[in-house]
Amino acid sequence: MSMVMESPGSRQLLPVSCDVAVVGAGLSGALVARRLAEEDLTVAVLEAGEVAGGATGHGGGLALLGTPESYVALSAREGEARARHIWEYTRRNLDILTSLAASVGIAVRRVGSLRLVREGAAAEQLQQSVSLLTEAGFSARLEDATELDMLVGLRTSEDMAFDPVALTQALLAHPHISVQTNTEVKSIEPEGDELGVWARRQYLRTRAVVLAGGAHVVHLNHTLAQGMKVWPVQAVDCICSEAVPIPLVLSEGRVLLQNWEGRQQLTAWSASPAEGPGSLLAQTAEWFCPQATMLERYSGWFVQSRDSLPLVGELPGLPRVYAVSGLGPWGMSWVFVAVEQLLALMLHNEDPGLLSLKRVWEP
Numbered sequence: 001m002s003m004v005m006e007s008p009g010s011r012q013l014l015p016v017s018c019d020v021a022v023v024g025a026g027l028s029g030a031l032v033a034r035r036l037a038e039e040d041l042t043v044a045v046l047e048a049g050e051v052a053g054g055a056t057g058h059g060g061g062l063a064l065l066g067t068p069e070s071y072v073a074l075s076a077r078e079g080e081a082r083a084r085h086i087w088e089y090t091r092r093n094l095d096i097l098t099s100l101a102a103s104v105g106i107a108v109r110r111v112g113s114l115r116l117v118r119e120g121a122a123a124e125q126l127q128q129s130v131s132l133l134t135e136a137g138f139s140a141r142l143e144d145a146t147e148l149d150m151l152v153g154l155r156t157s158e159d160m161a162f163d164p165v166a167l168t169q170a171l172l173a174h175p176h177i178s179v180q181t182n183t184e185v186k187s188i189e190p191e192g193d194e195l196g197v198w199a200r201r202q203y204l205r206t207r208a209v210v211l212a213g214g215a216h217v218v219h220l221n222h223t224l225a226q227g228m229k230v231w232p233v234q235a236v237d238c239i240c241s242e243a244v245p246i247p248l249v250l251s252e253g254r255v256l257l258q259n260w261e262g263r264q265q266l267t268a269w270s271a272s273p274a275e276g277p278g279s280l281l282a283q284t285a286e287w288f289c290p291q292a293t294m295l296e297r298y299s300g301w302f303v304q305s306r307d308s309l310p311l312v313g314e315l316p317g318l319p320r321v322y323a324v325s326g327l328g329p330w331g332m333s334w335v336f337v338a339v340e341q342l343l344a345l346m347l348h349n350e351d352p353g354l355l356s357l358k359r360v361w362e363p
């Protein structure tokens with residue numbers, strides 16, 4: 001039987017030792033914890049705030065196929081083979097989401113999405129993207145979008161919507177997982193063959209640590225901080241007179257508009273100091289729902305690697321300290337497949353390939 005100690009104000013007992021400590025109780029931390037618990041390992045999840053209180057609790061739970069930039073731009077930058085590989089990862093992500101959500105009784109809806117453009121040059125790019133995607137084996141088609149006061153849209157059908165908070169909570173409900181909220185991890189130190197995890201007024205010994213701290217993970221590790229950019233994101237929940245017919249993707253993937261539990265959720269992110277997410281939100285709201293009643297507004301941050309793909313792997317100089325990070329503004333399109341890669345590394349020593357965080361320090 002493992003020893004436990006009680007912390008003031010804690011909701012559960014934090015074990016003194018465990019097989020793996022996971023830093024962060026967002027969707028990525030919950031996924032890691034669940035998969036490890038299913039391998040009969042004991043897992044302690046340490047969370048600075050509340051379960052799903054970070055980006056997971058403020059995102060709309062739209063898991064899209066592909067990446068924000070157009071497929072033609074991605075192919076030009078990465079080459080066609082790598083672009084296809086990247087989109088295949090996001091399709092695999094949707095497959096994992098479907099089976100995992102079913103296994104814990106959480107509903108997932110196949111909602112599809114429409115990437116809209118308003119100008120002729122962008123419409124031409126979209127047309128080229130459709131041709132390349134079709135050649136690469138993806139189902140995508142061009143649709144007239146004049147009813148939405150846009151020119152055309154690229155329609156995909158595999159995109160999914162789900163409740164990320166409910167999924168996070170369901171994943172954490174496992175007898176091998178203990179969750180400690182209001183426990184911010186301050187440092188991780190190698191101690192012989194084990195690791196010491198120091199949180200405020202608390203200490204834990206473990207065989208391995210996984211950093212799944214979302215945007216805040218840059219404060220815990222210098223290597224991760226070096227490999228990442230931090231960008232602002234804003235979301236508003238509102239009620240509009242007309243619901244959108246399908247989740248809409250605008251401004252080259254920087255704006256998402258979707259119906260969510262009887263409301264419309266509008267999310268925008270910016271990777272440019274010149275154009276903050278606030279102005280993108282305002283433009284889109286003016287365009288689609290000028291009479292909207294605002295219910296809630298959220299401002300936060302997300303981290304993205306320099307090549308926009310997640311970072312998965314073991315940290316240099318810190319054996320058995322792993323990270324899943326840099327999920328970016330379309331984190332739901334990556335989190336399931338990124339965690340799958342991380343678990344393959346931790347349990348079977350398989351290289352995370354395209355997602356390996358070695359690319360931060362290796363050319």
Ligand SMILES: Cc1cc2nc3c(=O)[nH]c(=O)nc-3n(C[C@H](O)[C@H](O)[C@H](O)COP(=O)(O)OP(=O)(O)OC[C@H]3O[C@@H](n4cnc5c(N)ncnc54)[C@H](O)[C@@H]3O)c2cc1C
Pocket residue numbers: 023024025026027028029046047048049050051052053054055056057058059060061062063064183184185186212213214215216217220233234235256267298300301302327328329330331332333335
């Ligand atoms: C407003 C908004 C809308 C979004 N909408 C979408 C969308 O529609 N589709 C999509 O694909 N993506 C979307 N995203 C992105 C997506 O939500 C994130 O990529 C995803 O939720 C990240 O999950 P995570 O578990 O890595 O991070 P988080 O959910 O942020 O979880 C990290 C947790 O770690 C904790 N933590 C951090 N540091 C420490 C520490 N030192 N000690 C202990 N705990 C710590 C934090 O408190 C937090 O709870 C959105 C993001 C935002 C902010």
